[in-house]
Amino acid sequence: MVNHFPGFETFAMDFKETELTLGPPGEFRVSGRKSGKKRGFPEMLDLNLSGPNGRRNDSGAQLEQEASSSPKSPAAKEQLVGWPPLRASRKNAMRSGGSNYVKVAVDGAPYLRKVDLQMYISYEQLLKALEDMFCYFTIRNYFMEPMNGYEYVPTYEDKDGDWMMVGDVPWKIFVESCKRIRLMKGSEAAGLEPRTPPQNAVMEAAEEDSG
Amino acid sequence: MNKVVSPKSTAKSIVMRNTFPEEVLEHVLSFIDSHSDRNSVSLVCKAWHETDRWCRRRLFIGNCYSVSPAIVIRRFRDIRSLAIKGKPHFADYNWVPEGWGAHAYPWIAALAEAYPALEELRLKRMVVSDEALELIGKKFQNFRVLVLCCCEGFSTDGLAYIAANCRNLRVLDLFECEVDDMGGNWIGHFPDSYTSLESLNVSCINSELRFSALERLLCRCPNMKALRVNCTVPLDKLAILLEKAPRLMDLGTGLFMTELRPEVYKRLAVAFSRCKEIRSLSGLWDVAPSYLPVVYPICPMLTSLNLSYATIRCPDLIKLLTHCQNLQRLWVLDFIEDRGLEVLAASCKDLQELRVFPSEPYNQEPNISLTEQGLVSVAVGCPKLQSVLYFCRQMTNAALFTIARNRPNLTRFRLCLIEPRSADWQTHGPLDDGFGAIVEHCKDLKRLSLSGLISDTVFEYIGTHAKKLEMLSLAFSGGSDLGLHYVLSGCESLRKLEIRDCPFGDRALVLNAAKLETMRSLWMSSCRVSYRACKLLGQKMPRLNVEVIDERGPPESRSDECPVENLYIYRTVAGPRLDSPGFVWTVNENWAMRSPSL
Numbered sequence: 001m002v003n004h005f006p007g008f009e010t011f012a013m014d015f016k017e018t019e020l021t022l023g024p025p026g027e028f029r030v031s032g033r034k035s036g037k038k039r040g041f042p043e044m045l046d047l048n049l050s051g052p053n054g055r056r057n058d059s060g061a062q063l064e065q066e067a068s069s070s071p072k073s074p075a076a077k078e079q080l081v082g083w084p085p086l087r088a089s090r091k092n093a094m095r096s097g098g099s100n101y102v103k104v105a106v107d108g109a110p111y112l113r114k115v116d117l118q119m120y121i122s123y124e125q126l127l128k129a130l131e132d133m134f135c136y137f138t139i140r141n142y143f144m145e146p147m148n149g150y151e152y153v154p155t156y157e158d159k160d161g162d163w164m165m166v167g168d169v170p171w172k173i174f175v176e177s178c179k180r181i182r183l184m185k186g187s188e189a190a191g192l193e194p195r196t197p198p199q200n201a202v203m204e205a206a207e208e209d210s211g
Numbered sequence: 212m213n214k215v216v217s218p219k220s221t222a223k224s225i226v227m228r229n230t231f232p233e234e235v236l237e238h239v240l241s242f243i244d245s246h247s248d249r250n251s252v253s254l255v256c257k258a259w260h261e262t263d264r265w266c267r268r269r270l271f272i273g274n275c276y277s278v279s280p281a282i283v284i285r286r287f288r289d290i291r292s293l294a295i296k297g298k299p300h301f302a303d304y305n306w307v308p309e310g311w312g313a314h315a316y317p318w319i320a321a322l323a324e325a326y327p328a329l330e331e332l333r334l335k336r337m338v339v340s341d342e343a344l345e346l347i348g349k350k351f352q353n354f355r356v357l358v359l360c361c362c363e364g365f366s367t368d369g370l371a372y373i374a375a376n377c378r379n380l381r382v383l384d385l386f387e388c389e390v391d392d393m394g395g396n397w398i399g400h401f402p403d404s405y406t407s408l409e410s411l412n413v414s415c416i417n418s419e420l421r422f423s424a425l426e427r428l429l430c431r432c433p434n435m436k437a438l439r440v441n442c443t444v445p446l447d448k449l450a451i452l453l454e455k456a457p458r459l460m461d462l463g464t465g466l467f468m469t470e471l472r473p474e475v476y477k478r479l480a481v482a483f484s485r486c487k488e489i490r491s492l493s494g495l496w497d498v499a500p501s502y503l504p505v506v507y508p509i510c511p512m513l514t515s516l517n518l519s520y521a522t523i524r525c526p527d528l529i530k531l532l533t534h535c536q537n538l539q540r541l542w543v544l545d546f547i548e549d550r551g552l553e554v555l556a557a558s559c560k561d562l563q564e565l566r567v568f569p570s571e572p573y574n575q576e577p578n579i580s581l582t583e584q585g586l587v588s589v590a591v592g593c594p595k596l597q598s599v600l601y602f603c604r605q606m607t608n609a610a611l612f613t614i615a616r617n618r619p620n621l622t623r624f625r626l627c628l629i630e631p632r633s634a635d636w637q638t639h640g641p642l643d644d645g646f647g648a649i650v651e652h653c654k655d656l657k658r659l660s661l662s663g664l665i666s667d668t669v670f671e672y673i674g675t676h677a678k679k680l681e682m683l684s685l686a687f688s689g690g691s692d693l694g695l696h697y698v699l700s701g702c703e704s705l706r707k708l709e710i711r712d713c714p715f716g717d718r719a720l721v722l723n724a725a726k727l728e729t730m731r732s733l734w735m736s737s738c739r740v741s742y743r744a745c746k747l748l749g750q751k752m753p754r755l756n757v758e759v760i761d762e763r764g765p766p767e768s769r770s771d772e773c774p775v776e777n778l779y780i781y782r783t784v785a786g787p788r789l790d791s792p793g794f795v796w797t798v799n800e801n802w803a804m805r806s807p808s809l
Contacts, residue, residue: 083631083686084602084627085303085304086304086568086572088305089387090568100417101389110762110792110793111308111310111792111794112308112309113305114305
């Protein structure tokens with residue numbers, strides 16, 4: 001098949017002169033490449049979890065350890081985003097059927113991602129996955145010098161339509177009640193900081209609505 | 212009829228043309244089923260093209276953006292059965308950003324006006340809204356078959372509408388769809404007068420199916436041939452369904468686990484033994500080994516068995532497989548291990564398709580003994596083996612040689628080594644020669660997925676030998692543009708090429724630009740194609756849509772030399788699409804065009 005491409009010779013010469021100098025492919029996506037300068041989500045969660053009474057859930061205690069110690073243990077090898085090529089329903093064969101997909105939006109980003117909450121067994125795993133998912137473009141465009149330690153706060157909408165901080169309730173309850181997740185800009189999320197235990201916060205919101 | 216006679220035609224040919232009535236031609240054409248043959252027929256001459264326009268009833272559109280609804284409607288007068296594919300294949304693994312496109316609604320709206328007699332719709336990888344489903348229910352009086360494969364965007368409310376309004380529905384099949392749960396009891400919306408259901412596949416729905424409604428539905432539909440329920444249907448209720456539909460040919464169970472109760476076991480055993488026509492068995496979530504023997508009576512007749520959600524281990528798998536001597540298709544988890552595959556090779560001599568999925572894909576060292584040996588056993592032992600999908604953690608060139616030499620009849624070979632760039636564990640070298648042997652021996656190979664350590668050498672083999680290859684999937688492979696060039700210049704039958712994380716760039720693409728118009732599509736993500744090359748292609752090739760899909764913002768905001776994140780190129784007669792979201796730029800002579808709606 002003849003290839004009519006008159007401009008190609010010139011293009012080829014130009015191309016040689018401006019040889020791309022990139023690292024090997026695949027490095028864009030490997031999640032372990034971050035130098036650790038940015039404060040990660042697990043550390044953010046640590047701050048959210050401790051209420052006025054120093055209340056922590058199970059994953060909170062773990063996180064405290066994680067946040068302080070670095071680097072990560074060699075056993076937990078970073079995995080490539082989206083590899084191996086498996087459909088969502090096959091990603092976790094050990095779960096008895098079903099999946100629980102929720103959409104994840106990041107303030108300011110034009111696109112959504114989806115996560116299957118049934119793939120994770122703790123907040124730590126979920127937030128690590130979110131961090132991997134959004135690190136690529138967030139690092140380029142959105143994450144500037146961290147203010148007060150972080151820019152983005154993970155929040156979620158529950159079955160009642162309320163927006164809560166991720167980490168407010170025990171993991172299992174979160175999985176059942178979460179409808180979607182939004183990574184909110186830090187300034188906006190300030191209003192969600194629970195000053196009272198969760199149950200009262202929900203009731204207060206309800207009262208406001210009916211008022 | 213066209214009476215204009217070209218200067219070259221003789222009196223004889225005019226006489227021949229007049230004595231070949233259209234009705235005869237139409238009758239002859241009605242025996243030609245395959246889409247590609249019908250397409251060829253329509254290119255023979257104007258008369259045949261015209262006849263085909265009027266009498267074509269079934270249509271297949273491989274890429275919804277390659278053509279527009281208006282163009283289809285203008286050409287074909289009366290379509291009754293339509294199949295449309297939307298997103299590229301890599302969307303199955305969530306590698307295409309959410310919101311990319313492939314909306315079904317505009318198609319259905321146009322079809323509703325032009326083809327009110329439409330009976331069948333098969334959509335794959337499209338976004339189907341509840342409004343779209345409502346439109347189907349409302350507008351097509353004789354609608355019979357709805358098959359949605361890998362679709363999303365609809366909820367149980369949309370299904371309720373279909374159930375309530377499609378009085379002639381025969382088939383409702385949802386494969387691997389994402390269905391939002393709006394609560395309610397959508398199955399209960401089939402009216403009491405509705406009795407025509409033949410096939411119901413709802414295995415992908417995660418929400419509760421109201422059992423009583425399902426049972427009543429089965430009671431009044433005597434022609435049920437296929438039923439695949441979801442994992443919420445418990446095992447102790449399965450017997451009830453089987454008793455209501457003993458003529459089933461295709462069964463998908465729900466959860467296959469419950470505490471061992473003799474009366475439940477007995478009822479199930481009896482029910483299965485009465486189902487003499489089951490040929491395909493699937494579902495089988497979380498199988499409890501103690502209940503497995505209830506299916507033994509139907510095993511000898513099974514041709515298709517899907518155990519890919521069954522968490523049973525090798526000993527139980529082996530016992531089951533020894534009963535399935537007529538098996539043609541097996542999907543299973545790697546719990547089967549090498550020894551289970553040996554038994555499979557010995558017991559199932561009619562096996563044509565094998566898929567082995569990883570039980571723990573993210574575990575570095577699971578305690579599973581599945582290696583290249585298992586696949587070799589099956590390839591050597593099963594003379595009819597044609598189609599393979601195999602996830603494993605190690606491979607050798609020697610194994611691939613053995614497979615290739617023994618199974619020249621392979622048509623689909625997809626190997627996924629879980630660790631990218633895994634070398635031949637014996638030689639520590641690339642797997643080029645092994646894959647080379649596959650393409651050299653398997654002359655009818657239509658589909659190939661490579662993995663492991665791969666250099667450009669394998670692409671030279673592929674370009675040289677894989678003349679029937681239609682679809683090639685690559686990841687973390689190759690060394691340079693030469694690899695891509697070999698493929699594009701050598702693979703004559705190539706229709707779909709999908710690539711991620713390979714060092715392929717501008718040169719090969721630009722040099723083989725014309726090739727892209729002979730293919731359905733090319734997907735490249737995390738490669739080295741610069742924005743400049745994309746612009747060049749978009750400008751020079753008006754019948755290609757060159758889509759830059761980049762989550763970092765407009766390509767114009769970066770250097771022209773900067774490689775694009777994702778590139779999707781497909782041939783089209785519909786021009787640039789008008790529904791691109793904010794992160795997709797169609798590059799053509801207007802440089803980077805975004806949809807006007809944004």
